[in-house]
Amino acid sequence: MRETDFKIVFAEWKTTHLPALIERDIKIPAAPEEIVSIIGPRQAGKTYRMFQMIKELISKNFPQDNILYINFEHHRLRNLDANDLEDMLKIFYQMFSPDKNLPIYLFLDEIQNVKDWDKWTRRIYDSRKYKVFISGSSSKLSSKEIATSLRGRNIDFAILPFSFKEFLRAEGFKIEDLESFAYLEERGEILKLTEKFLKFGSYPKVVLSQDEKIKEKILQSYYNAIFYRDLVERYRLGPVLLDAFLKYAISCFSKQISISKIYNYLKTLGLKCSKSTLIKFLNVSCEVFFLFPVEIFSYSVKDKKQYPRKLYVVDNGIIISIYPEYKDKIGRLMENTVFVELKRREFEGKISQVFYWKDHQQREVDFVIRKGGKITQLIQVCYEIENYSATKEREIRNLSKASKELKCKDLLVITWDYKEKETYKNKTIKYTPLWKWLLES
Secondary structure (H helix, E strand, O other): OHHHHHHHHHHHHHOOOOOOOOOOOOOOOOOOOOEEEEEOOOOOOHHHHHHHHHHHHHHOOOOHHHEEEEEOOOHHHOOOEHHHHHHHHHHHHHHOOOOOOOOEEEEEEOHHHOEOHHHHHHHHHHOOOEEEEEEOOOOOOOHHHHHHHHOOOEEEEEOOOOOHHHHHHHOOOOOOOHHHHOOOOOHHHHHHHHHHHHHHOOOHHHHHOOOHHHHHHHHHHHHHHHHHHHHHHHHOOOHHHHHHHHHHHHHOOOOEEOHHHHHHHHHHOOOOOOHHHHHHHHHHHHHOOOEEEEOEOOOOHHHHHHOOEEEEEOOHHHHHHHOHHHHHOHHHHHHHHHHHHHHHHHHOOOOOEEEEEEOOOOOEEEEEEEEOOEEEEEEEEOOOHHHOHHHHHHHHHHHHHHHHHHOOOOEEEEEOOOOEEEEEOOEEEEEEEHHHHHHHO
16 A cells, blocks of 8 residues: 555656746755755745755756655655655655666655654665755754754754845846945835835745735734644643733844743733743744744853843744734834844854843843854844934944944944945944845845
């Protein structure tokens, strides 16, 4: 029976036409030495990134008989174990005619549905005959579990919702020259698209939908899936308490928050819990790529743990789907967007870590960027800084203070549409529009 199932699934694969897709910019090696695990939040495009790799191989005349994609959520592939995967390879060699001088590329989607998948994957990897790419649902398989199961044989690549560059690609909007474009009339169009990006987020299916009501329904369904499948079912969490925790956490996006503050808020609702439970809620929300807490920058480990953390959400669209009134919080939406882009760059290895900075006089800088052991950049995010002299003075004063304390000269203010370079107390401060900064990477 299992052989028949594999034959049918493989026959489907041989006749499959890969779907049209928006090219993703994240680079994944075509001939990796390790097992590649593609991780990230649900619906961010992990499967389609596999399809993009397959298309890239075929475009380079790599033989299609050396490529196999399997989705283990196929209805014919239920209740598999590692022994069945041995049969799978036997059927593969019966039905395909791979070039023996080239490796076999195995793209194994939703691999967590196979019992003892890790033992089998380690064995075929050790044979050195295969290039293995795996992905799994965050409701059943976390990146930590992948690393533990594969015992150092894998390397992770995180797929987040579309970057702004990918978003514009999906919208069919092209910029040939970023520097000269800033002075053209079309800038009004890109500001309109930036606002759309901020308010609806960048999940691929949401971006590709043209109807705002449909976008909203998709985002609500994503939140429900994260809530029930990724968190409640997977970690066996109490839904009433978790719902109150998440809704409050989302409402605090781009603000400082602490477990004690959440605990006290839930008490006002009459909900009883322990702080350890709330810590677990936050940790598992991070594991499924939903919430991202950011620590204060300090050379003291004690300070890092004691100070409140700032909290960000994986996608602005999720925030707006829960709190539609936040569409008007452009400054906070900008800050969340900047963080997600910084997190993307952290996943890609372009930076090492992101912090925020605050001193005892409550002066604050939104983002402190570290690469290796060095602070490389300080970033403030401000919506309309050119129109408010008091706001501008405060933001640059905070940057100047942090610059002196952290010995960092690269000072940046990300604005809505203000571009300039200014000097403040012998320090050069660069102002750049959000859309331009998002595209400069």
